[in-house]
Amino acid sequence: MKYRLLFLISSLFMLTACSDSFLDRAPEGNYVDVTYYTSDKALEQATAPLYNRAWFDFNQRSIVPLGSNRANDNYSKWGYPEFTEFKVTALSTNLSAAWKGFYAVITMANSVISDIQNKCSSDVSEQAKRKATAEARLMRACAYFYMVRLWGSVIIIEDNAKMVENPIQPRHNEDDVIEFIIRDLTYAAENLPETPSAKGRATSWGAKGMLAKVYLARAGWHGGMRNTADLEKSKEYAADVINNSGLKLYTNYEDLFKYKHNNNPESLIAMQWVPLGEWGVCNTLLADLAGNTTMTGGINVWSSYQGSIDMLQQYELADTLRRNATFCTPGTYYSYICIADGGYTYTGNTSCIKKGVPGGPNDDNDGYIQSMNSPLNTYILRLADVYLTYAEACLGNQNELTDGPGLEAFNLVRERARIEPKDRITFEDIIRERRVEFSMEYCNWYDMVSWYHWKPEFMLDYFKHQHRGWTVDRIWKDTEGGLHFGKKSGNDYLEGEANWNKPSNEVEINHDNILMPYPESDVIQNPLLKEDPVPYEFSE
Numbered sequence: 352m353k354y355r356l357l358f359l360i361s362s363l364f365m366l367t368a369c370s371d372s373f374l375d376r377a378p379e380g381n382y383v384d385v386t387y388y389t390s391d392k393a394l395e396q397a398t399a400p401l402y403n404r405a406w407f408d409f410n411q412r413s414i415v416p417l418g419s420n421r422a423n424d425n426y427s428k429w430g431y432p433e434f435t436e437f438k439v440t441a442l443s444t445n446l447s448a449a450w451k452g453f454y455a456v457i458t459m460a461n462s463v464i465s466d467i468q469n470k471c472s473s474d475v476s477e478q479a480k481r482k483a484t485a486e487a488r489l490m491r492a493c494a495y496f497y498m499v500r501l502w503g504s505v506i507i508i509e510d511n512a513k514m515v516e517n518p519i520q521p522r523h524n525e526d527d528v529i530e531f532i533i534r535d536l537t538y539a540a541e542n543l544p545e546t547p548s549a550k551g552r553a554t555s556w557g558a559k560g561m562l563a564k565v566y567l568a569r570a571g572w573h574g575g576m577r578n579t580a581d582l583e584k585s586k587e588y589a590a591d592v593i594n595n596s597g598l599k600l601y602t603n604y605e606d607l608f609k610y611k612h613n614n615n616p617e618s619l620i621a622m623q624w625v626p627l628g629e630w631g632v633c634n635t636l637l638a639d640l641a642g643n644t645t646m647t648g649g650i651n652v653w654s655s656y657q658g659s660i661d662m663l664q665q666y667e668l669a670d671t672l673r674r675n676a677t678f679c680t681p682g683t684y685y686s687y688i689c690i691a692d693g694g695y696t697y698t699g700n701t702s703c704i705k706k707g708v709p710g711g712p713n714d715d716n717d718g719y720i721q722s723m724n725s726p727l728n729t730y731i732l733r734l735a736d737v738y739l740t741y742a743e744a745c746l747g748n749q750n751e752l753t754d755g756p757g758l759e760a761f762n763l764v765r766e767r768a769r770i771e772p773k774d775r776i777t778f779e780d781i782i783r784e785r786r787v788e789f790s791m792e793y794c795n796w797y798d799m800v801s802w803y804h805w806k807p808e809f810m811l812d813y814f815k816h817q818h819r820g821w822t823v824d825r826i827w828k829d830t831e832g833g834l835h836f837g838k839k840s841g842n843d844y845l846e847g848e849a850n851w852n853k854p855s856n857e858v859e860i861n862h863d864n865i866l867m868p869y870p871e872s873d874v875i876q877n878p879l880l881k882e883d884p885v886p887y888e889f890s891e
Contacts (some may be wrong), residue, residue, distance in 0.1 A: 387470050387472055388466065388472065388475055389472045391475055394467065394479050394480070395479065395483065395548065395549075398483050398486040398487060400459065401456070401459060401463065401486060401490045402490075402551065402552075402621075402623040403623050403631075404631050405456040405460070405490065406452065406729070407452070407632070408449075408451050408455055409448065409449050409453060409455075409456075409497075410634065410635070410636065410729055412445060412636075412639060413446070413449040414729070415431075415636065416430075417434065417445065417446075417501065418793030418797065419790075419791055419795065421435065422786070422795035422799055423661050423662060424791050424795055425659055425662065425704060426656070426657060428822070429655045430655050432820065435819050435820060435858075436819055436820050436856070436858045437819075437858060437859065439867060439868065441869060441871035443870075446868070447873070449497075449501070450870050453495075453497060453498050454508070456491065458508065459487075460487040460490050460491035461487075461491070461508065461509060463483060464484055464488070467480050484538070484542065485538060485539040485541075485558070486553055488536075488539050489539035489543070489620070491535055492533075492535035492561065492565075495532050496532050496561070496564075498528075500800040501800070501867045502867050503525050504522040504528065504884035506520050506522050507527065507528060507531050519877050519879055520877065521885045522879070522880055522884045522885075523886070524884045524887065525572070525884070526572075527887035527889075528887075529565065531887065532565055533562065533569075534889070537562065539553070540555050541555070542555075543555040543557075550614050551621065556596040557732055559589075559592050560588070560619050560732050560736065560740075563584075563585045563592070563740045564736070564737075566584040567581070567585040567740055567744050568804070570582045571802075571805025572804045573804070574805060574806070576748050582748075585741075586744045589737050589740050589741035592737045593738065593741060593756075598619075600734055600735055600738070600763060600767045601615050601617040601734075601767075602767070604672055605675070607733070608707065609687070609709055610626075610716050610717070610719065610727055611716075613728045617733045617735065618728065618730060618733055621730050621731055621733075622728060623728055624725070624727070626719035626726035627718075627719050627721060628724070633723070633724045633725075634724065634725040634726070634727055634728075635725075636707055636729075637650075637652060637722065637725035638651065638652045638722050639654055642656065642657075642679075642699075642703030642704060645689065645695065646688055646689075646695060646708055647711050648689070650722050657703060658678040658680075658704070659817075659818070659819075660818050660821055660822070660836055660851065661819070661821075662786065662790055663678065663680070663834055665786050665787050666834075668831060668833050669769070670770050672768055672769055673787055673788065673790075677704075678702045678703070678704065678790075679699070679703045679705045680697065681697060681698070681699060681701075681702075681826055684696045685697075688711070689711070689714065690710075690715065695710075700824065700826065701822075701823060701824075706791040709726065709727055729793070730792055730794075735788055735789075736789070736794075738761070738763055739760070739781065739784060739785055741757055741760045742757040742781065743778075744757070745757025745758070746776065750777065751777045752775065758775070758776060761776055761784065764784065764788060765784070778806075785798055800865065803865055807862065814860045818848075818851070819854070819858045820853075820854030820858050821851050822851065823836040823837055824838035824839065825838055825839050825844060869881075
């Protein structure tokens, strides 16, 4: 464990940071492994790898099975079905990659914070120090927020050197992990600027939006009635973002997932990948998401993912805009893919993933498409999430929400999708709207875990009725565009559950397999992961 951590931390110190335009071209110049920071600019560059290299191991592959497969957004018999079917074991390579990836973010953030304290000359302003520290603490908080919803109790690390000296450390109580996240985000909200210092850089609004989500999760973390004080804090932060940031939902939902619209005003926190960048700063997900080479202009891809039956059924009849932006279904036409051929019409029998697949090199992508190299950023938080967080916090412990700004925020998300507003919403409406809005953005499972903590029996029953692992031979549309699922028999189409394909093995979901197991290799090296968690001693 000690040597593994030493390797991880030393690797992070040797990472190359990015140039002034770190979001647009390959990294240049080394600002991470330095003896001294002599300017505000040099210090700002030290945080650049926090937006890409730090997240690479997580984003490389495991982000999809953990956030989307697990939520039943998508399914494939060959694409890590164990995440959908609740059969993940401690030997999973995706699980190990995610654990390693999150601690890569955390240890890099710790290194930046330590360097700010120990390697800055008098020429570096206090404002620059606070901003760089805030960026590091924001990313550290995001990593821990993912982790606490995957594993529950995890190891809090603030000092890399102490961890190297004694890597056999206990995991910490979930409540302390969440408190640690809140403290990091509060510092970030107070010390990040309101407008980005450079394209793609985080602002205080992103930190406040994330605080709204964390407070909402904590409000129901122990089940029963949600904590009213935490609900109020969630509403306070979300309302601040909605009312005072000057940001609005991006006009066209589909544009959110196009390369030329990276870092749009709705993007609050995002992993920033270098187009055609080297291994470690590139977005590798294209090949895992795209199901055919026609969509990628001949670029090699291999995805077998399809939209799950359950996910595709969540879309209302009029909600074709979000459905088509997320999944290709038979007959769907895209004018901005295969542009030279007059567009692309999906001719498959079932469905494939569209979100995260921007087309080929010549489809208004400036040539920035390779097999495992997409120019798209990865969202961590966007404004629509804050709107729906606000709606849910306003719903709170009520059975329904019939008026007020929370309902208005909910309906603004629907308005952008060009579907009818609702005059009242329930918790079930929140679930459905969030699933549809964020499907295949690798985040739906995390919200489901927060809901599970609040309503464990309700969510367990919900999971059991998602038809996890079921497939169909054919999807077809009626004259109004509604989807039907089943199989073809001669010239007839047979729809309904009786004509779906059941999984070969029964999907067993219970309270013991909601959270992920700790990676076996890490348990072997640190047996304290098998012991009860302990309180964390906060340094501030």
